[in-house]
Amino acid sequence: MADLNTIASLCKRRGIIFLNSEIYGGLGSVWDYGPIGVELKNNVKRLWWKSMVYEREDIEGLDAAILMHPEVWKTSGHVSGFKDLLADCKNCKKRFRHDLLEKNVCPECGGELTEPRPFNLMFKTFVGSVESESSEVFLRPETAQGIFVNFKNVLVSSRKKLPFGIAQIGKAFRNEITTGNFTFRSREFEQMEMEYFTRPEESDKWFEYWIQERFSWYQRFGIKKENIRLRKHEREELAHYAKSCYDIEFLFPMGWSELEGIAHRTDFDLKQHSSVSGKSLSYFDEEKKGEITPHAIEPSGGVDRAVLAFLIDSYKDEKVRGEKRVVLELHKELAPIKVAVLPLLRNRPELVKMAKDIYRDLRGDYKVSYDDTASIGRLYRRQDEIGTLYCVTVDVESLDDKKVTVRDRDTMKQDRISVDMLKKYIEEKPK
Ligand code: ATP
Numbered sequence: 001m002a003d004l005n006t007i008a009s010l011c012k013r014r015g016i017i018f019l020n021s022e023i024y025g026g027l028g029s030v031w032d033y034g035p036i037g038v039e040l041k042n043n044v045k046r047l048w049w050k051s052m053v054y055e056r057e058d059i060e061g062l063d064a065a066i067l068m069h070p071e072v073w074k075t076s077g078h079v080s081g082f083k084d085l086l087a088d089c090k091n092c093k094k095r096f097r098h099d100l101l102e103k104n105v106c107p108e109c110g111g112e113l114t115e116p117r118p119f120n121l122m123f124k125t126f127v128g129s130v131e132s133e134s135s136e137v138f139l140r141p142e143t144a145q146g147i148f149v150n151f152k153n154v155l156v157s158s159r160k161k162l163p164f165g166i167a168q169i170g171k172a173f174r175n176e177i178t179t180g181n182f183t184f185r186s187r188e189f190e191q192m193e194m195e196y197f198t199r200p201e202e203s204d205k206w207f208e209y210w211i212q213e214r215f216s217w218y219q220r221f222g223i224k225k226e227n228i229r230l231r232k233h234e235r236e237e238l239a240h241y242a243k244s245c246y247d248i249e250f251l252f253p254m255g256w257s258e259l260e261g262i263a264h265r266t267d268f269d270l271k272q273h274s275s276v277s278g279k280s281l282s283y284f285d286e287e288k289k290g291e292i293t294p295h296a297i298e299p300s301g302g303v304d305r306a307v308l309a310f311l312i313d314s315y316k317d318e319k320v321r322g323e324k325r326v327v328l329e330l331h332k333e334l335a336p337i338k339v340a341v342l343p344l345l346r347n348r349p350e351l352v353k354m355a356k357d358i359y360r361d362l363r364g365d366y367k368v369s370y371d372d373t374a375s376i377g378r379l380y381r382r383q384d385e386i387g388t389l390y391c392v393t394v395d396v397e398s399l400d401d402k403k404v405t406v407r408d409r410d411t412m413k414q415d416r417i418s419v420d421m422l423k424k425y426i427e428e429k430p431k
Pocket of ligand 1 (some may be wrong): 190
């Protein structure tokens with residue numbers, strides 16, 4: 001398995017992920033997605049949305065704002081409970097999460113540590129022109145609360161019946177202390193979250209269902225069986241709102257770590273928001289002829305962690321005819337670029353023209369790229385490194401026979417295809 005440095009340097013070299021504000025030395029644990037990375041990230045989000053919203057009749061989408069009324073975070077328990085215990089090193093002044101320390105001394109310099117103190121992970125900012133406590137708001141640390149406070153709005157406007165879900169993808173912010181490990185733990189990241197509302201007595205069944213559903217989703221898009229597992233939370237690990245929780249873990253280079261959590265949040269959030277806001281967040285159960293508060297099952301995944309896992313799992317380093325070949329064997333739905341069109345000789349205007357015509361003809365439905373800035377061997381290597389599915393090469397013969405060479409990323413097999421048939425050929429390929 002590739003280590004994180006290898007992945008991070010590939011990401012930088014090939015425009016997948018850059019350090020944020022790099023020219024100023026970077027902002028700790030904040031990352032930017034480059035031209036290739038944004039495609040990969042969009043593909044991850046698109047596939048999640050497709051399987052959550054488009055392919056189902058019981059889930060609706062939502063896009064709530066990042067800023068919310070400050071009461072939301074008091075009511076949800078985040079103001080009092082969303083804290084890590086931190087200890088400072090008296091010698092080098094670095095801060096560490098107490099629960100991650102192996103010994104009670106500084107892991108960097110061996111210095112003495114202070115007593116652990118709670119530290120809230122939410123970022124604060126202000127609305128309006130006055131910076132006072134009354135204008136203080138938080139950047140959301142999870143997208144879920146936007147779903148809970150809109151429960152009634154979605155219910156009434158979409159006329160859904162239980163069980164039903166509300167899905168959302170969006171940014172979340174946490175002032176993480178233990179950072180590092182590339183994008184794994186970022187201070188600004190994206191979540192893909194869904195709250196599935198059920199009758200209380202059916203909630204355990206749906207909890208099991210969503211654990212299995214989400215576990216298989218990652219495998220459907222290429223995560224290898226041996227690199228993914230489920231782990232049940234111990235009682236003392238459970239978040240303040242959860243009755244039970246499973247993590248889907250991936251074998252990252254630093255060890256098994258959380259990719260997604262599936263939590264049984266019970267009726268905690270709806271009840272809390274209803275009691276503090278004074279607004280009913282219940283559901284009229286026609287069978288029982290009465291109001292009930294649904295339970296919520298929450299699959300909560302990180303977009304950035306999913307991108308990282310897909311990158312790590314698809315990375316392959318092999319020897320081909322004595323030369324090193326690095327290839328991202330990404331699933332066809334995830335590959336940032338589907339086709340790259342490459343003229344064999346860039347100093348032959350007729351070849352360049354023919355290649356550009358093909359490129360213009362293909363682009364539209366998926367991301368196609370054109371490159372004539374290096375020799376063909378180099379161009380192939382570049383495309384392999386970003387997981388491009390097909391390379392279409394235009395050579396001197398193409399001018400006469402109107403055929404091009406299509407090279408498959410994984411088998412490296414080449415087919416000679418007539419230009420008229422190219423679109424159809426690519427569309428009909430199994431991947
Ligand atoms: P961890 O234990 O790793 O800090 P968590 O249990 O706090 O994670 P949740 O609150 O369950 O995480 O968040 C749901 C998902 O959001 C996680 O499974 C992860 O994919 C993603 N996530 C959470 N925090 C971060 C972060 N700092 N950077 C990137 N992704 C994150």
